[in-house]
Amino acid sequence: MKPEPASGAADEGELKLDAYLPYRLSVASNAVSGLIARAYQDRFGLTVPQWRLICVLAEDGGLTQGQLVARTVMDKVTVSRAAQGLLNRHLVARSEHQADGRSHVLALTPEGSGLHAEIAPLALAYEAALISGLAPEEVALLKRLLTRLQSAAGQLSGDPGSPTV
Amino acid sequence: MKPEPASGAADEGELKLDAYLPYRLSVASNAVSGLIARAYQDRFGLTVPQWRLICVLAEDGGLTQGQLVARTVMDKVTVSRAAQGLLNRHLVARSEHQADGRSHVLALTPEGSGLHAEIAPLALAYEAALISGLAPEEVALLKRLLTRLQSAAGQLSGDPGSPTV
DNA sequence: GGAAACTAGTTTCATATGATACGAGTTCGC
DNA sequence: GCGAACTCGTATCATATGAAACTAGTTTCC
Numbered sequence: 327m328k329p330e331p332a333s334g335a336a337d338e339g340e341l342k343l344d345a346y347l348p349y350r351l352s353v354a355s356n357a358v359s360g361l362i363a364r365a366y367q368d369r370f371g372l373t374v375p376q377w378r379l380i381c382v383l384a385e386d387g388g389l390t391q392g393q394l395v396a397r398t399v400m401d402k403v404t405v406s407r408a409a410q411g412l413l414n415r416h417l418v419a420r421s422e423h424q425a426d427g428r429s430h431v432l433a434l435t436p437e438g439s440g441l442h443a444e445i446a447p448l449a450l451a452y453e454a455a456l457i458s459g460l461a462p463e464e465v466a467l468l469k470r471l472l473t474r475l476q477s478a479a480g481q482l483s484g485d486p487g488s489p490t491v
Numbered sequence: 492m493k494p495e496p497a498s499g500a501a502d503e504g505e506l507k508l509d510a511y512l513p514y515r516l517s518v519a520s521n522a523v524s525g526l527i528a529r530a531y532q533d534r535f536g537l538t539v540p541q542w543r544l545i546c547v548l549a550e551d552g553g554l555t556q557g558q559l560v561a562r563t564v565m566d567k568v569t570v571s572r573a574a575q576g577l578l579n580r581h582l583v584a585r586s587e588h589q590a591d592g593r594s595h596v597l598a599l600t601p602e603g604s605g606l607h608a609e610i611a612p613l614a615l616a617y618e619a620a621l622i623s624g625l626a627p628e629e630v631a632l633l634k635r636l637l638t639r640l641q642s643a644a645g646q647l648s649g650d651p652g653s654p655t656v
Numbered sequence: 657g658g659a660a661a662c663t664a665g666t667t668t669c670a671t672a673t674g675a676t677a678c679g680a681g682t683t684c685g686c
Numbered sequence: 687g688c689g690a691a692c693t694c695g696t697a698t699c700a701t702a703t704g705a706a707a708c709t710a711g712t713t714t715c716c
Contacts, residue, residue, distance in 0.1 A: 348618065
């Protein structure tokens with residue numbers, strides 16, 4: 327494969343780790359994820375996957391694990407384990423799926439809803455703190471660019487499960 | 492803690508996972524990292540930490556592991572293991588550190604340099620493919636914003652090791 | 657000069673992750 | 687109907703990660 331860095335590549339053919347986008351993305355994401363993960367873990371004993379399930383269930387009501395997998399972009403094993411944890415703490419409840427005996431429908435219990443209501447403001451406060459000092463347009467652009475990258479990565483890896491936006 | 496989403500928060504007090512920046516960042520980063528990690532692993536048998544060490548050593552010559560830790564933002568255990576792997580494959584060599592008997596100085600061997608020269612173009616091509624379709628200013632802004640987020644996360648977590656740019 | 661406090665790097669351990677195999681249920685094709 | 691092919695969720699395994707303990711070497715300070 328002939329390398330031909332197209333538009334916008336760092337500085338012309340030079341590979342500098344500090345300027346390398348995948349590296350920068352990973353480092354920034356780790357910093358942010360670590361912060362958030364610690365906060366949820368320390369204060370509420372939740373893992374990030376568990377918190378994501380709670381969020382989605384709070385938004386969308388009763389879903390199967392398969393739907394949660396699609397919705398959260400996490401592995402089905404991760405979702406299974408997170409769901410198990412939440413079940414043990416009675417934050418979500420399972421009910422039989424009408425049409426499919428293999429599947430269950432998950433929904434937040436009142437406790438789960440309560441916890442979500444408690445954490446959500448904190449989560450938003452964290453986001454606000456992270457982007458404080460950025461202009462709203464910058465944040466919007468950032469989100470668009472992230473989606474682009476995700477989609478490009480999906481295309482390159484041949485995976486279909488990526489936004490084609 | 493009173494939640495008070497400041498400037499630029501998604502849409503007013505609503506928490507939607509899809510619009511939540513830490514989530515978006517994590518998903519995008521995972522997609523990109525996964526792509527890159529698979530490429531290095533499949534074609535060259537390198538892990539991402541190993542590749543990062545190679546990059547930094549190619550840029551900066553002989554460094555101690557401590558310097559590598561600082562330079563790559565990775566854990567010292569991760570660096571230790573990555574270095575071990577590279578040593579086993581004779582891609583880097585160790586020499587005694589003059590002033591400090593605990594430390595060794597790591598540098599690429601000719602083979603290591605050769606591998607770097609082989610991979611670097613591929614790495615740049617990946618980056619180029621990822622950002623193809625983005626304007627150069629957008630890419631530059633993206634990198635700046637990522638640095639900002641990383642730095643903000645560092646501040647919030649009380650860690651010093653973050654760019655104060 | 658030598659004990660206490662410190663630092664570089666490794667080892668150990670506990671946990672997290674995802675690929676793979678599996679068990680149970682479903683759908684398709686005949 | 688009933689077996690083959692498939693899908694949902696779980697269990698198993700192999701690997702990756704980082705926290706904490708540890709070893710060996712260094713600095714500090716009396």
